[in-house]
Amino acid sequence: MVRDKSHMEQVERWANFIRANPEKWKKQHKEFIDAQIIMSRRFYDRLSKTKDGKKKIILLRNKQIQL
Numbered sequence: 001m002v003r004d005k006s007h008m009e010q011v012e013r014w015a016n017f018i019r020a021n022p023e024k025w026k027k028q029h030k031e032f033i034d035a036q037i038i039m040s041r042r043f044y045d046r047l048s049k050t051k052d053g054k055k056k057i058i059l060l061r062n063k064q065i066q067l
Helices: 005-020 022-048 053-066
Strands: none
Touching: 005 022, 022 053
16 A cells, blocks of 8 residues: 555656666665665674673564564
8 A cells, every 4th residue: 555645656756767777776776775784784793792782682683583
């Protein structure tokens, strides 16, 4: 179910951009995904250095698997 008309318009603009710019969007998307991975790794690294951090990471990862 689409949230509203403006959301659907944004989805259509993005789809049109992808079709018209196959190489450009891939680069943008890759940069975004890479940044998300880097931020996640930094978070887990900081968390692992806290008290019970490694236990918390295990709990977080177990919950993600169950989702």
